[in-house]
Amino acid sequence: MNNKTTQKDLFLMLAFAAVIFAMPIWLEPIGASYPDLMQKFAIFGIFAIGFNILFGLTGYLSFGHAAFLGIGSYTAVWSFKLLTMNVIPGLIFGTLLAGVFALAIGFICLRRSGIYFSILTLAFAQMSYNLAYSVLTPITNGETALQLTLQDPRILDDAPLSGAGLPSTELFGVSMSGLPGFYFCAVVLIIAFYVSLKIFRSPFGLKLAAIKSNQNRMGYTGFNTRPYLLAAFVISGMYAGLAGTLMAVTDPLAGAERMQWTASGEVVLMTILGGLGTLIGPMIGAGLIKYFENIFSAFNENVLHEIFSFLPEILENLMVFIINPFVGKGWHLTLGALFMVIVIFLPGGIMEGLSRIAKWVRKDRSKPTGDDMGTAKSKPSPGEG
Amino acid sequence: MSDKKKHELSRRTILKTGVAAGLVFATPTILTRNAWASEFTNDPGSSKSVVLGFNVPQTGAYSEEGADELRAYKLAVEHLNGGGDGGLMNTMKPMSLKGNGILGKKVEYVTGDTQTKSPAARASAKRMIEKDGALMITGGSSSGVAIAVQGLCNEAKVMFMAGLTHSNDTTGKDKKRYGFRHFFNAYMSGQALAPILEKEFGNSRRAYHLTADYSWGWTQEESIKNATEKLGWSTVAPVRTPLTQTDFSSYITQAINSDADVLVLNHYGKNMNDSLKAAVSFDLRNKIAKTGKQWEVVVPLFSRKMAQGSGDDIKGILGSTNWNWSLPDAATKAFVKSFADKYGFPPSMAAHTCYVQTLLYADACERAGTFNPAGVIPALEGHKFDNMGNGPTEYRAEDHQCFKDVLVVRGNPNPSTQFDLLKVEQVVPRSQVEYEASMFGGELGPI
Numbered sequence: 001m002n003n004k005t006t007q008k009d010l011f012l013m014l015a016f017a018a019v020i021f022a023m024p025i026w027l028e029p030i031g032a033s034y035p036d037l038m039q040k041f042a043i044f045g046i047f048a049i050g051f052n053i054l055f056g057l058t059g060y061l062s063f064g065h066a067a068f069l070g071i072g073s074y075t076a077v078w079s080f081k082l083l084t085m086n087v088i089p090g091l092i093f094g095t096l097l098a099g100v101f102a103l104a105i106g107f108i109c110l111r112r113s114g115i116y117f118s119i120l121t122l123a124f125a126q127m128s129y130n131l132a133y134s135v136l137t138p139i140t141n142g143e144t145a146l147q148l149t150l151q152d153p154r155i156l157d158d159a160p161l162s163g164a165g166l167p168s169t170e171l172f173g174v175s176m177s178g179l180p181g182f183y184f185c186a187v188v189l190i191i192a193f194y195v196s197l198k199i200f201r202s203p204f205g206l207k208l209a210a211i212k213s214n215q216n217r218m219g220y221t222g223f224n225t226r227p228y229l230l231a232a233f234v235i236s237g238m239y240a241g242l243a244g245t246l247m248a249v250t251d252p253l254a255g256a257e258r259m260q261w262t263a264s265g266e267v268v269l270m271t272i273l274g275g276l277g278t279l280i281g282p283m284i285g286a287g288l289i290k291y292f293e294n295i296f297s298a299f300n301e302n303v304l305h306e307i308f309s310f311l312p313e314i315l316e317n318l319m320v321f322i323i324n325p326f327v328g329k330g331w332h333l334t335l336g337a338l339f340m341v342i343v344i345f346l347p348g349g350i351m352e353g354l355s356r357i358a359k360w361v362r363k364d365r366s367k368p369t370g371d372d373m374g375t376a377k378s379k380p381s382p383g384e385g
Numbered sequence: 386m387s388d389k390k391k392h393e394l395s396r397r398t399i400l401k402t403g404v405a406a407g408l409v410f411a412t413p414t415i416l417t418r419n420a421w422a423s424e425f426t427n428d429p430g431s432s433k434s435v436v437l438g439f440n441v442p443q444t445g446a447y448s449e450e451g452a453d454e455l456r457a458y459k460l461a462v463e464h465l466n467g468g469g470d471g472g473l474m475n476t477m478k479p480m481s482l483k484g485n486g487i488l489g490k491k492v493e494y495v496t497g498d499t500q501t502k503s504p505a506a507r508a509s510a511k512r513m514i515e516k517d518g519a520l521m522i523t524g525g526s527s528s529g530v531a532i533a534v535q536g537l538c539n540e541a542k543v544m545f546m547a548g549l550t551h552s553n554d555t556t557g558k559d560k561k562r563y564g565f566r567h568f569f570n571a572y573m574s575g576q577a578l579a580p581i582l583e584k585e586f587g588n589s590r591r592a593y594h595l596t597a598d599y600s601w602g603w604t605q606e607e608s609i610k611n612a613t614e615k616l617g618w619s620t621v622a623p624v625r626t627p628l629t630q631t632d633f634s635s636y637i638t639q640a641i642n643s644d645a646d647v648l649v650l651n652h653y654g655k656n657m658n659d660s661l662k663a664a665v666s667f668d669l670r671n672k673i674a675k676t677g678k679q680w681e682v683v684v685p686l687f688s689r690k691m692a693q694g695s696g697d698d699i700k701g702i703l704g705s706t707n708w709n710w711s712l713p714d715a716a717t718k719a720f721v722k723s724f725a726d727k728y729g730f731p732p733s734m735a736a737h738t739c740y741v742q743t744l745l746y747a748d749a750c751e752r753a754g755t756f757n758p759a760g761v762i763p764a765l766e767g768h769k770f771d772n773m774g775n776g777p778t779e780y781r782a783e784d785h786q787c788f789k790d791v792l793v794v795r796g797n798p799n800p801s802t803q804f805d806l807l808k809v810e811q812v813v814p815r816s817q818v819e820y821e822a823s824m825f826g827g828e829l830g831p832i
Contacts, residue, residue: 258504
């Protein structure tokens with residue numbers, strides 16, 4: 001580690017923290033500065049950052065990470081039900097239990113690589129999902145979702161006053177809903193990002209990247225790759241578990257659909273959309289998808305008419321007619337189109353787009369000299385911020 | 386690296402950290418500085434309009450019902466703002482609405498997709514409360530979702546006017562001070578259906594339940610089981626099916642091979658269409674059961690939308706419903722007319738209950754003279770009203786459940802139009818379906 005990288009990382013960390021903490025301000029103009037959505041940005045950011053440690057660094061595509069998300073959520077809600085409404089025990093137990101499951105699932109799945117690995121993880125996740133719906137209903141409460149009730153023991157908490165409503169999750173007296181909940185998630189996100197940065201810069205991260213570039217050659221040099229892969233799998237599983245517990249912290253309710261394969265697929269989309277193998281990319285992808293899901297899906301004809309009200313009426317109706325299928329319940333369509341455009345034109349995701357713009361601006365400022373700056377790399381190397 | 390450079394960096398770092406930290410500490414005050422001015426969540430203050438949140442399933446097994454609910458909500462908003470022909474505002478008694486919005490403020494609305502999943506529904510409701518400033522959330526079609534959203538609204542101290550939700554739990558063990566339900570429940574279905582089941586099928590039948598595996602299915606199964614076992618029926622097996630199931634053939638073959646002779650479908654929406662389709666494709670309704678009796682099918686919660694989805698399969702099947710568009714009273718006629726004029730077809734019972742709930746909320750605000758739930762809740766508790774399609778109705782104060790007559794319907798064997806699918810067999814009086822408020826437990830909690 002030379003000094004320059006350390007300085008750059010320090011700057012990156014500070015900038016990252018500032019941007020995250022200032023979310024309520026810069027998200028205001030695009031209508032996303034309400035606590036619930038910002039919490040989601042932070043939580044899915046953690047999920048995607050963790051997923052990127054496995055997929056981005058080692059190239060192993062897991063289609064089952066939602067299982068760990070669900071395990072984290074269920075554990076946290078049970079901790080709120082049985083132990084205390086304080087979020088710390090739930091956070092610890094949820095992350096650890098997700099780690100244990102990741103160890104077991106990873107131990108089996110990592111015997112294969114490539115598509116076989118993906119299918120194995122998918123099978124495990126669907127198994128967990130179906131178990132949560134059928135035989136495990138006493139633990140998961142099935143379709144109705146696991147919820148807090150007034151009768152829960154909560155042995156570490158004082159008995160509630162009679163007539164009081166449901167208690168809310170808290171961190172030493174600070175309620176974890178609304179803005180404080182967001183700041184809590186933001187702090188966890190920044191720590192998670194820091195850990196991920198350290199992994200990317202460490203010899204361990206380098207070895208993971210080497211596995212991605214050529215696992216066979218790693219093997220020929222007498223290197224046993226499996227423990228490293230397993231470690232990466234467990235770490236990213238624990239990140240998913242952590243994200244799951246935070247979901248339960250901000251909204252103490254855990255449903256099985258959190259473990260469905262669509263949720264696993266979503267994190268793959270986030271990572272690819274943002275920029276596979278980059279540090280910030282997955283976080284941007286997560287934010288974009290959650291923004292679409294929550295803001296675009298809420299557009300209805302009225303909102304569209306308002307937006308286009310400056311146009312003459314015929315044009316207004318025409319615009320609303322054209323755009324209406326792409327918003328509201330059609331938001332998946334817009335997301336799909338955006339995803340296609342990005343994968344086709346920017347294989348490195350949004351991060352590649354940003355670095356192209358940055359290069360273009362730099363070139364523009366220093367007057368083009370015809371150097372080799374024009375050709376952008378098609379894939380950012382692992383470790384690139 | 387020289388000392389000087391290091392020093393420079395740290396100074397810059399300190400500056401940056403300072404700015405970042407300043408922003409961080411300032412944000413909560415920037416965002417919450419208006420919070421103390423209002424007495425209750427989303428107080429509209431001197432704003433010229435108020436926002437209602439319509440949270441319905443737009444995707445998933447109940448999306449058909451959700452779409453119809455949304456139509457009804459839009460119609461209700463139009464009528465509240467003085468547009469259209471006024472619909473039930475011409476018949477409702479007593480009524481304080483003036484056709485100029487609510488308390489003189491124009492009614493606006495936001496919509497959201499519950500996806501028939503509790504977490505998604507809560508996220509959508511949170512957005513309406515936190516971002517759009519909704520004063521009241523309404524919607525439904527799944528009791529699991531309704532209960533989850535009702536809990537959220539209660540914590541946020543925002544009114545929740547349940548749409549279609551039929552589980553006993555909504556106003557039973559999960560009832561909340563801020564939640565109100567106009568729709569009937571599974572217990573009432575059981576009580577209403579029992580006498581006619583006895584008359585038609587006798588009292589030594591053996592029932593086989595297929596049940597949607599969540600809150601509503603569980604309570605409906607329990608209610609029907611209790612009601613029929615009192616008649617002398619026995620229950621062979623209660624089988625739980627996932628809400629996402631679309632192929633029920635294996636469940637139906639198991640039922641046929643059992644020693645039961647009545648199939649009770651505790652399914653709703655597309656679920657029920659699919660399970661009934663499977664039953665018909667195995668020719669269950671023409672088979673003689675192992676007991677030597679003719680196989681029968683009962684759908685305790687029936688709706689015209691579901692009948693439409695099942696086509697000829699539903700002919701002759703018994704069920705119960707909250708309301709049907711073919712009722713002869715003036716209020717029903719007025720509502721059906723304004724709905725059909727706008728959309729070209731008659732409303733479903735889901736649409737009716739959602740429309741009525743919106744008007745009832747608006748009326749309660751007018752009577753209370755405030756949007757503050759502390760005033761609106763007492764205005765609704767114990768409120769008696771009439772001429773909204775169900776005859777005299779009362780919002781019981783103890784559990785926020787509406788009590789009114791329940792309809793027993795039968796799949797129309799000779800429909801005259803494509804909407805004339807359910808024939809009202811019997812109007813079961815309120816007294817027959819009423820129960821003690823304490824029967825299901827639960828607590829409303831404080832305001």
